[in-house]
Amino acid sequence: MSESGQKPEDRPGQGVPTTGHTWDDDLREYDNPLPRWWLWGFYATVVFSLIYWLLYPAWPVADTFTKGLSTITFEVDGEERSTHWNSRALLVRDMQTSDSAVRQREFLQVIDDSTLDEVLGDTNKLAFVNSYGRGMFGDFCAACHQTGGAGLMGVYPNLADDNWHWGGDVETIAQTISHGRLGFMPDYRDTLDEQQRDAVAAYVLSLAGYEGDAEKIARGGEIYQGHEGGCHACHRPDGTGLRSQGAPDLTNDIWQNIDVRGAEDDAARRALISQLVYEGVRQEMPAFGDRLSDAEIKVLATYVHQFGGGQ
Numbered sequence: 187m188s189e190s191g192q193k194p195e196d197r198p199g200q201g202v203p204t205t206g207h208t209w210d211d212d213l214r215e216y217d218n219p220l221p222r223w224w225l226w227g228f229y230a231t232v233v234f235s236l237i238y239w240l241l242y243p244a245w246p247v248a249d250t251f252t253k254g255l256s257t258i259t260f261e262v263d264g265e266e267r268s269t270h271w272n273s274r275a276l277l278v279r280d281m282q283t284s285d286s287a288v289r290q291r292e293f294l295q296v297i298d299d300s301t302l303d304e305v306l307g308d309t310n311k312l313a314f315v316n317s318y319g320r321g322m323f324g325d326f327c328a329a330c331h332q333t334g335g336a337g338l339m340g341v342y343p344n345l346a347d348d349n350w351h352w353g354g355d356v357e358t359i360a361q362t363i364s365h366g367r368l369g370f371m372p373d374y375r376d377t378l379d380e381q382q383r384d385a386v387a388a389y390v391l392s393l394a395g396y397e398g399d400a401e402k403i404a405r406g407g408e409i410y411q412g413h414e415g416g417c418h419a420c421h422r423p424d425g426t427g428l429r430s431q432g433a434p435d436l437t438n439d440i441w442q443n444i445d446v447r448g449a450e451d452d453a454a455r456r457a458l459i460s461q462l463v464y465e466g467v468r469q470e471m472p473a474f475g476d477r478l479s480d481a482e483i484k485v486l487a488t489y490v491h492q493f494g495g496g497q
Contacts, residue, residue, distance in 0.1 A: 319489025348494030366473035373466030
């Protein structure tokens with residue numbers, strides 16, 4: 187009831203019908219019509235739903251769903267392919283035809299046509315390599331080598347220490363990415379006994395600058411350089427490694443497979459190396475040549491090359 191004591195339906199020209207529901211004698215439910223803006227909004231949502239159901243995937247039907255009338259066309263291996271609208275096909279088409287995708291391909295071609303010195307000496311080219319290469323490294327490499335390229339000791343090599351088993355120039359890194367690598371050192375469990383492996387470990391440590399028992403080091407050197415161990419064939423007589431075989435340099439005190447520098451004493455260091463000699467090494471990096479274009483491999487190689495300076 188209003189302050190004047192009149193009910194709305196009793197006011198001249200302002201009568202509003204009620205639903206007949208009355209509470210506490212004077213509290214009534216009025217039968218007001220829906221606001222027109224709300225009613226037309228409701229009709230619009232119904233029309234929108236009907237159009238959406240016709241154009242896009244919408245309703246589940248048994249073990250499938252309605253595909254809709256809308257289609258997307260994109261390229262697969264140079265041939266056009268059309269399919270019903272879906273977010274994956276839309277992403278593929280956007281990656282092929284959007285302005286940013288076209289611009290990206292143009293810049294990839296510029297990088298592919300440039301020398302390493304031209305890329306490293308041009309701010310715009312280097313910025314593109316670092317931006318695009320970071321994304322590629324995250325997609326294809328970071329799962330093993332970690333985001334910063336530090337790797338995991340004994341499993342995935344560290345790319346940030348400038349210690350390259352197969353070579354660290356851009357061309358060699360690109361070859362590694364394209365064709366993959368197979369790291370292998372035979373196990374000596376049936377070839378060398380525990381004392382022989384311990385002596386070899388002492389000799390290997392001496393190559394890296396660690397001191398030890400002179401007699402044991404001498405015995406280890408005989409095994410390393412002789413036919414018993416034959417280590418010199420891959421690691422070279424001076425221990426500097428053979429990149430064509432992926433054999434690491436043993437003289438730089440950089441260890442990819444065992445944490446020698448973290449060992450608490452000489453005995454622990456020899457034990458780590460002895461165990462590695464006993465078990466051998468088998469590591470494989472897959473080839474990406476069938477998943478990346480030549481330009482993308484060059485960008486990724488240039489990006490990785492910068493981790494440790496590259497050699």
